[in-house]
Amino acid sequence: MAEERTNGHKSGSNLEKVLRAGHFAITGELGPPQSADAEEVIHKARLLKGTAEAFNITDNQTAVVRLSSIGSAVLVIKEGLEPTVQMTCRDRNRLAIQSDLLGAYALGARNLLCLTGDHQSFGNHPTAKNVHDLDSIQMIRMVKNMRDEGIFECGDEIKGKVPRFFIGAAINPFADPFEFRAHRLAKKVEAGVDFVQTQLIYDMGRFRKFMEQVVNMGLHEKVYILAGVGPIKSIGAANYMKNYVPGMIVQDEWIEGLRAAITDIPKEDKDARREALRNQGIKACSEQIKELREIEGVAGVHIMAIEWEEAVRPIVEGAGLLPRPQVE
Amino acid sequence: MIVGERKPLSEIMELLGGAQKVLVAGCGTCVTVCFAGGEKEVGILASELRMKSKLDDHAMDVEEATVQRQCEWEYIDPLRERLDGFDVVLSLACGIGVQAMNERFPGVITLPGINTTSLSLPVEQGVWEERCQACxxxxxxxxxxxxxxxxxxxxxxxxxxxxxxxxxxxxxxxxxxxxxxxxxxxxxxxxxxxxxxxxxxxxxxxxxxxxxxxxxxxxxxxxxx
Known part of the structure; x- marks a missing residue:
């Protein structure tokens, strides 16, 4: 296939360039609104600009209908940010996925995150029919074949411009069966993934164990692994994640850190307690990024601060990672 | 086996509308084994319909019939002679049985009395769990x-x-x-x-x-x- 001005890069995206140049990369996340309000996307984009290489735009996250990932991605591009379009297998079959990805590429998207998708029973249309024509691994391979072989899933040649995405996926080192997790990453690598972002990490011990397995298998040399982090803004939120979010483990030290931040502040002073908790959330996240940087095989971090976009800049700054590198 | 669950009485009453004479037809195979539409369940539903319709002041004439398999012509053919005068048949068979009845006896409407749910395994007494989607x-x-x-x-x-x-x-x-x-x-x-x-x-x-x-x-x- 023709390389069309990518200097040997697969997609030529900013995220790909930064990772290939060997920098510790940062990706962020932007959740579109449950409305057709472009201003909300633009507002969040402005808060996030300059804090990361690329920003995931969620695709009907938690199975709740939202402004589309691709539509939001176009708004984000206009603001000068680089989007990572998220695409789930839940809502689209192989025809719709390919068609929408041709559209996304034509509109300027260059990074893609291939996901199975949260089950619709968790969202606001629990009586919907789900699709799951493909799973995320099959989607990765399909998109890679579109890019590298110039063919659609059916084998037909793409006549004309080929979509050249930097292909991402999600991995959850905290779900079970634990021993299968690194093998599942290996399958994603074999399918053709370029980068992966992990589930939020609040159990560093288990994450280290997972990374040891990954490094032993040599997977870190075949795929860029971005460790998932996110600031916790309240004790309630930490407990909720610990107890109710499937596939998530929250160690007590996170909750203890938040508690310690407000021990000296009287209960009546709600604003001060709220502020102290938020500061602690941001500080803990920055510290965690520094720690993750030292783990072999970690190529960067993925910061998830949905509905708390303001936190991203101080987190990145606190981790000593501003300004972001410019790679030509 | 094919597994089903009986529809709520209120839904069945709504489906039946103003029917005067109803034949409740059971099936002696899968839905009997899963206690949804065999002879016993036919008897129970027929009694419920008689009582409910009486309470509602339009007493229905409800009769009962259960065949060995509602999904095969040879087993349902003997029902032909029993259908005279019935407004509707309420089938407690799976969706195959309901359709077999409608195809074989197009002159009378057969309505479903159960929801066919799955191809399941009775993993323990009273519990059926799906095992096959016939893909x-x-x-x-x-x-x-x-x-x-x-x-x-x-x-x-x-x-x-x-x-x-x-x-x-x-x-x-x-x-x-x-x-x-x-x-x-x-x-x-x-x-x-x-x-x-x-x-x-x-x-x-x-x-x-x-x-x-x-x-x-x-x-x-x-x-x-």
Whole structure:
């Protein structure tokens, strides 16, 4: 296939360039609104600009209908940010996925995150029919074949411009069966993934164990692994994640850190307690990024601060990672 | 077996509308074994209909009939002579039986009295759990005898999603994660390697996505005169 001005890069995206140049990369996340309000996307984009290489735009996250990932991605591009379009297998079959990805590429998207998708029973249309024509691994391979072989899933040649995405996926080192997790990453690598972002990490011990397995298998040399982090803004939120979010483990030290931040502040002073908790959330996240940087095989971090976009800049700054590198 | 659950009486009453004479037709096979539409359930429903319609001031004439299998012509043909004068048949068979009745006896409407839910296994007394989706392209040979199409909430073919926790599916705390079960079997037989190859996208054309499915076995067909 023709390389069309990518200097040997697969997609030529900013995220790909930064990772290939060997920098510790940062990706962020932007959740579109449950409305057709472009201003909300633009507002969040402005808060996030300059804090990361690329920003995931969620695709009907938690199975709740939202402004589309691709539509939001176009708004984000206009603001000068680089989007990572998220695409789930839940809502689209192989025809719709390919068609929408041709559209996304034509509109300027260059990074893609291939996901199975949260089950619709968790969202606001629990009586919907789900699709799951493909799973995320099959989607990765399909998109890679579109890019590298110039063919659609059916084998037909793409006549004309080929979509050249930097292909991402999600991995959850905290779900079970634990021993299968690194093998599942290996399958994603074999399918053709370029980068992966992990589930939020609040159990560093288990994450280290997972990374040891990954490094032993040599997977870190075949795929860029971005460790998932996110600031916790309240004790309630930490407990909720610990107890109710499937596939998530929250160690007590996170909750203890938040508690310690407000021990000296009287209960009546709600604003001060709220502020102290938020500061602690941001500080803990920055510290965690520094720690993750030292783990072999970690190529960067993925910061998830949905509905708390303001936190991203101080987190990145606190981790000593501003300004972001410019790679030509 | 094919498993069903009886519809609520209120829904059945609504379906029946102002019918005067109703034949409640049971089936002696799958729905009898799952206690949804056999002779006993026919008797119970018929009694409920008689009482409810009487309370509602339009007493229905309700009769009962249960055949061995509502999904085969030879078993339902004897019902032909019983249908005279009935406004409707209320079938407690699966969806196949309901349609067989409508096709064989087009002059009378047969309504469904149960919801056909699944192809299930009675895992314990009073509990039926889905095992097959009749996808038309059986892959149990590659998944250690556990079906991810029927038993994984997302029908994944390449391993568990991120919502598998301690062997349980994120969608329902009573549901085991199909991929945990598959993984455990692979470990047991020391064949994890078989789960590491990428499974290609499934050919759904063998499933209902390909349109109405039909098997024609010429070797079994009777020669036309």
């Amino acid at each position: 038309g392209d059986c892959l149990l040979g590659t998944t250690f005898g556990i079906c991810p199409i029927a038993r994984c909430s997302k029908q994944l073919l390449n391993g568990p999603c991120g919502g598998s926790q301690e062997g349980i599916c994120e969608v329902d705390s009573d549901t085991p994660c199909a991929w945990q079960l598959i993984w455990d079997r692979a470990i047991e037989f020391d064949q994890v390697r078989r789960l590491l190859d990428i499974q290609a996208p499934k050919n759904w054309s063998q499933s209902r996505d390909g349109g109405l499915r039909k098997i024609v076995r010429e070797d079994l067909q009777l020669e036309s005169e």
